[in-house]
Amino acid sequence: MRAExxxxxxxxxxxxxxxxxxxxxxxxxxxxxxxxxxxxxxVANFRLTWLNDRLAAAQIAALVLDAAPDQNPSGDxxxxxxxxxxxxxxxxxxxxxxxxxxxxxxxxxxxxTVDLRTVTWTQSIRDAFELMIDPPHHPVRIIGxxxxxxxxxxxxxxxxxxxxxxxxxxxxxxxxxxxxxLTACFVYFALQWVIVRPVRRLTGNIAEFSQNPEDAxxxxxxxxxxxEIGLAEQALARMExxxxxELRQKRRLAELGLAVxxxxxxxxxxxTTAQLLTDRLDRVNxxxxxxxxxxxxxxxxxxxxFCEGTLAYGxxxxxxxxxxxxxxxxxxxxLSHLTDLAPGRGIAFERQMPDGLMIDADPDQLSxxxxxxxxxxxxxxxxxxxxxxxxxxxxSARREGRLVAIDVRDNGPGIPERLRAGLxxxxxxxxxxxxxxxxxxxxxxxxxxxxxxxxxxxxxTGTCFRVQIPDRQTS
Numbered sequence: 305m306r307a308e309x310x311x312x313x314x315x316x317x318x319x320x321x322x323x324x325x326x327x328x329x330x331x332x333x334x335x336x337x338x339x340x341x342x343x344x345x346x347v348a349n350f351r352l353t354w355l356n357d358r359l360a361a362a363q364i365a366a367l368v369l370d371a372a373p374d375q376n377p378s379g380d381x382x383x384x385x386x387x388x389x390x391x392x393x394x395x396x397x398x399x400x401x402x403x404x405x406x407x408x409x410x411x412x413x414x415x416x417t418v419d420l421r422t423v424t425w426t427q428s429i430r431d432a433f434e435l436m437i438d439p440p441h442h443p444v445r446i447i448g449x450x451x452x453x454x455x456x457x458x459x460x461x462x463x464x465x466x467x468x469x470x471x472x473x474x475x476x477x478x479x480x481x482x483x484x485x486l487t488a489c490f491v492y493f494a495l496q497w498v499i500v501r502p503v504r505r506l507t508g509n510i511a512e513f514s515q516n517p518e519d520a521x522x523x524x525x526x527x528x529x530x531x532e533i534g535l536a537e538q539a540l541a542r543m544e545x546x547x548x549x550e551l552r553q554k555r556r557l558a559e560l561g562l563a564v565x566x567x568x569x570x571x572x573x574x575x576t577t578a579q580l581l582t583d584r585l586d587r588v589n590x591x592x593x594x595x596x597x598x599x600x601x602x603x604x605x606x607x608x609x610f611c612e613g614t615l616a617y618g619x620x621x622x623x624x625x626x627x628x629x630x631x632x633x634x635x636x637x638x639l640s641h642l643t644d645l646a647p648g649r650g651i652a653f654e655r656q657m658p659d660g661l662m663i664d665a666d667p668d669q670l671s672x673x674x675x676x677x678x679x680x681x682x683x684x685x686x687x688x689x690x691x692x693x694x695x696x697x698x699x700s701a702r703r704e705g706r707l708v709a710i711d712v713r714d715n716g717p718g719i720p721e722r723l724r725a726g727l728x729x730x731x732x733x734x735x736x737x738x739x740x741x742x743x744x745x746x747x748x749x750x751x752x753x754x755x756x757x758x759x760x761x762x763x764x765t766g767t768c769f770r771v772q773i774p775d776r777q778t779s
Contacts, residue, residue: 327491327492327495327500328488328491328492331484331487331488331491331492332484332485332488335480335483335484335487335488336480336484339476339480339483339484343473343476343480344429345425345429346472346476347429347432347433347436347469347472347473347476348425348428348429348431348432349428350432350468350469350472351428351431351432351435351465351469352420352423352428354465354468354469355418355420355446355448355465356420356448358391358446358458358460359420359446359448359450359456359458362391362394362396362456362458363396363450363451363453363456365394391458391459391460392443392459392460392461393458393459394456394457394458394459395456395457395458396450396453396455396456396457397453397454397455397457413442414442414443414444414445414459415440415441415442415443415444415462416440416444416445417444417445417447418431418444418445418446418447419447419448420446420447420448420449421447421448421449421455432469435462435465435466435469436466436469436470436473439462439463439466440462443459443460443461443462444459444460444461444462445457445458445459446458446459446460499533502527502529502533502537503533505524506524506533506536506537506540509522509524509540510540513544517544517547517548517551518548518551518552518555519548520545520548522544522548523541523544523545523548524537524540524541524544525541526538526540526541624753625665625666625669625750625753625754626666627664627665627666627754627776628664628665628666628667629662629663629664630662630663630665630667630670631660631661631662631663632657632661632662632663632701632708632710633655633657633659633661635667635670635671635674636655636657636674636699636701637655638671639653639674639675639678639699640653640655642675642678642679642682643682643697645679645682645683645686646682646683646685646686649685649686649689649695650694650695651682651685651686651695651696651697652694652695652696652697653696653697653699654696654697654698654699655698655699655700656698656699656700656701657699657700657701657702658702658703661701661702661703661708663701663708663773664708664773664774664775664776665754665773666754669750669753669754670750670754670773672746672747672750673747673750673751673771674699674710674712676743676744676746676747677712677747677769677771678697678699678712679743680743680744681697681712681713681714681716681767682697684714684716684717684767685697685714685715685716688716688717689716689717690714690715690716690766691715691716691717691718691765691766692715692765693715695714695715695716696714696715697712697713697714698711698712698713698714699711699712699713700713704772706774706775707756707772707773707774707775708772708773709770709771709772710770710771710772710773711761711768711769711770711771712768712769712771713763713766713767713768713769714766714767714768715765715766716766716767717766718763718765718766718767719760719767724760727744727760728744728745728747728748728758729745751771751773754773754774755773755774756771756772756773756774757771757772758770758771758772
């Protein structure tokens, strides 16, 4: 079985701590790590200093005894000298002779020999911690350099040294705790003032702004800071200002769109009735009526199409395509009557595609796509005429691997460069006088529902829209 995580990790205590508390804990941790790195060599150096001091005292005591007039000092004097140094025996070698001071009860065994003349820092650190953790049970032999002699040697008990090292460690610990606490407090208050408070201001403003993003008064006011927090305040102010403007604009557009949809719905019904009444004018045997009637019918047809387009775009979403494999030629042939929307212009319609070309698409939606493109071409030719020769609309199609490419081309004046960037954006993509810019937006949405693409293809003259409808993926 998997071991359970500790409760403090499972409960996520660290996750519930604020940024200030985390900074405080991290500061304490880092300061303690720094103190440990300082303490380790310090305690080793304290041990070496303590031993060297004892060796120096032992040498001085031995030299004093050698210089005394009485070369045979009493046992009591030796005991007092050894007790003052803290050693059980002292030996000095120099000038070809060896001097020894010793107590009567010399130990039979030496716990360890330490030669201070060749000791390294690594060995000194290891010996210092061994002495504090597991002290030897027998006296230790210490050898070191002397002044004017070959070496000084003494035998001493390590318990006083261990006690001094423990006191030194306790003092270092207390000082470290004091320094850590003071440093952590200073860092805590500095970070609280410099970083945490500004960050809380940012987060608080974001939460307040999210409650009513259209309220311009909730936009954060950047301070004059030039650091990263100041840059974040400026970026947040720009973002909130842009978002508030966009939301207000979209709300107004939504309200306007709802009103327009209602108006268009009623207007479409009235225009449909007017169109039915206009159809009866065809039976009136009046030359002037016969001349005006087709233009009136075409105008009403465009008005109805405009209302239908506006209502179609006003729906929340288009339905998903009901795709099937259908012949493309009949759909294109049905487009030829759209040139009647510009009577008297003599607009020619031509279909170019291989026989039997099949396309995997929704018939109704594909028809709407092609109708929008051909109707736009007809309106462009009727308003601006052709670039050269007779006005003409050409619809060509071909299969390219697993997709069908359809080109709707006219020989009109083309689309101005300033309109190409927002060509498929609602209310912005119309190049015809009086257009709404909804037709291409609806067309692009329908193409994308098929997983296809629509683009403005390169053309020497006129305009060419290219629609690519891929086949459905087969598993």
